[in-house]
Structures are given as structure tokens and as C-alpha cells.
Amino acid sequence: MRLLQNLQTATIDNLLVESTTHTLGAGSVLFEQGDEPQYVHFILRGSVALVGRSDEQEAVIEFFGGSEVLLTPAVILKRPYLVSARTVAESRIVQIPAERFRQIAGRDHALTTALTLELARHWRMLVVQMKDLKLRSAAQRLASYLLSRCENPGRPIMLNEERRILATRLGMTPESLSRAFRALAEVGVTSRGRTISIGDFERLRQFCRYDDLT
Amino acid sequence: MRLLQNLQTATIDNLLVESTTHTLGAGSVLFEQGDEPQYVHFILRGSVALVGRSDEQEAVIEFFGGSEVLLTPAVILKRPYLVSARTVAESRIVQIPAERFRQIAGRDHALTTALTLELARHWRMLVVQMKDLKLRSAAQRLASYLLSRCENPGRPIMLNEERRILATRLGMTPESLSRAFRALAEVGVTSRGRTISIGDFERLRQFCRYDDLT
DNA sequence: CGGCTTATTGACATACGTCAACTATTGTGG
């Protein structure tokens, strides 16, 4: 996991000594909106959605995948969670007691630095998404999401979430997502099930005015 | 400024030694989307908007006010800015050279810890806003914004940004904002110019399903 | 006061949401 990559093994051992590791099926709940944080969650494998709820409605704020650390802000600040966390596919998770994590971070500069980098990366994810929501249409948001998901061009994208879940992450309904996919077919995107191929990257980038400032 | 509050004076002096301080009129540009970060910006006083641009359109991602630190993620990660920063009112800003800041943060644990807390707070601001965008109507988003702006109930809120700017922060057009204000008049919100009074807090909270998880 | 920008309002357009029917996919027990 990236956060721990450059740490001394002593620190890592120290973090993990009271930790537990679980393999959870899709749809498992790691914590609920409003809870007081008990653990820091490391995602070893799989995919976890942060989901916000208001008035019976739910929307995914963001997905987090393997090698990422979950929602440390609430843990750091000792505040209730603003969102729930649910696995979206089978996932392997390490849980470290929050208090232990805070204590070690209080002493270990390398860990705190790594934490800062992780938070900075996560901040930028949300900023990118915020720009999408405020400046782009539904179809453009989907295009933008697909482009960001595609690590090696040529190989098709495998979604690891259901479309109705993805729809909420993109700020639309499943029906609108369905139509967005049809709109993208016009610019060379083919999709069957959870497998999606981008025919012409440049065209798709232009379609959604993709700005690659990563 | 909050970030520096619990630091040793030696660290602070060290940070400030190569810094410059400016008083900038409304609309001044601190940096542009795509730029390589040169400075860390501390806002001593005033208000700064982070604004994203795509295809000639602009939208405010978030406002930052006195005692906050601007967009450290790009500085920390040595990445181009994802957004521009513009003052929205006359502001007093301290600029610390990015490289110097990174060096000191590399050594000073208290500074890095403070930075982590600041990033964590900022993360939560964006998460709250993301929930608003995905789960609430235009009028509800305005209500939610006003509630979050109101520190002491009883005293009216003074907006320090023009309404057309606020509109983009809320993910709508100036016209829609205007109509949102009229809708809120129905639940006891009176506005004249930039002064806004909430008549009935509980009613407004219910109207937008405000969840106070700060 | 006069000219400029910003805010409001109304008429209208449209992207997206809703609802309902239908189809495809997935998972399960025989």
C-alpha cells in the first residue's frame, strides 16, 4: 500500500500489531455516516465506495481501490464520518485502531509525511470531480471518468462497480447513465457489460474537454 | 493563521524569512490553472476563490477566507494547479516560496502535522459540498451554504462575494440563484444586497435536510 | 447625475429525472 511504501519496517510493524485483516464480500459496510471513527482502513485489494446519504437518497462521493487509505480526515480530526463506506466488490481490508494510528503518527514524521501526500492526492481527486460536476454535462462526465480510469490505452476498461452505483458517483440516474453511454457510442466508445473500450482517445478527450493536469 | 498556531516561533520565522506579503484588490490572480506552484499562500484577511475552468466556462470550487492556507496539495506534490485562485474581496496574502516550505515541512514534524489537519479539514469541506451537489436541489444547496456560513445565529450573514460568483460555487446560474433566494423567502430567509438573515433556523435546516456532522 | 455592472424577472428551451414497460444478466436450487 502506497502510504506505507517508504516507511521503516519498525513503523509498519508497530502500526499492524493491533490490526485485523478481513476479506469482505461486495456490499459490506465498513462504517456509517455519523459514526465516530474506530479504525483506519487500508484497502489491500478490491474497491470501496464512500457514499453520502441525505433524506433516503444515496450518492457515491468517490471510489477507492487497492493500496489506498480510507477517509483518514475523520480519524485525524476525531470527527464523525461525513459518509458511509461500503465495498463495491470483494475486498481485503486491514483495520488499524484509530487511537493507535494517531499516536504513531504523532511521533513518526515519515508516516505523517506519507499521510499528507495521500490526503493531497485525494483532495485533487475531489477537485477534478467538482470541476466535472459544475462544468460538464452528464455524457462528458462519463467520458471524463472513463478516461481517468484507463491506465493503459489499448486495453479495455473493466468497471468493478454496478452501473447504477456508478451513476450516483457521476451525479446522475441509472437511466441517464444509460443514455450517456449511448451518446458516447457516437464518439467511439463501445461497452458490453462492465467492459468498455475507447475507440479514439483524442476524440473522447475533445468531447469532454479533458484537461490532463495530473 | 490556524496552520501556524501551534508551531514554534523558530519554525515560523524560518518559514517567513523569504516570504513576501501583499495587499491585493478584489479580482487579483494568485495563480492560474495549469501553473507550476511557486508559493504557498497564506490568507491573512479577505477571501479567495479557487476557480476551475473548462471550455471558456468557469466555476468556483470553493472559497477560502482569513487564516487559511491555499491549495497546498499542488505544492506538496509538485504538480500543476488544477484550478486558478482569485481574490474575491480585498485580501492580505503571505507568499512563501514553495521549495522553502517543502524543505521545512520535510524536517519539522509539528508543521507537517498542522498541514495534515488543514488538509483533512479542507477535504471535509469538499465532501460536504459534493453531497450537496449530488443530493440536493439548487434552493437546498443555497440553504445549506447559508447555514454553514452563519457562525452566530441572530447576526445576519454578510456575503463577501458577488451573487454571480456565488452562483457558480453552488453549481448554478445567477438566474437560478436569484430564484433560489425567492424560494428561501418562503421559509423565512430575507436578503437585501449582500446581507442575509435567517428567520427560522430549524425550518431552514429541515428544508435542506441539513446534517450537522462538523 | 450618468454610465456601467450586477441582479431580477419573464418567456421559453432543454438536459436530466421519473415512471413504467421491457430486456438482459446474474445468481440459485433442483
Next chain:
DNA sequence: CCACAATAGTTGACGTATGTCAATAAGCCG
């Protein structure tokens, strides 16, 4: 491994919130 139920995804018809455009009114500042 098939059959069938349950769930997810798609499509069409239609509704509505919000955007657009244009005209007017209200602030703001010389």
C-alpha cells in the same frame, strides 16, 4: 447445468428543474 426468479440495465413517453435569452430594474462609483 439448466430453469427460473430476482436483480440490473435499457428504452420510450413524459414531467420538471434548471439553463438560456432578453428586457428591465437595481446597485455602484466616477
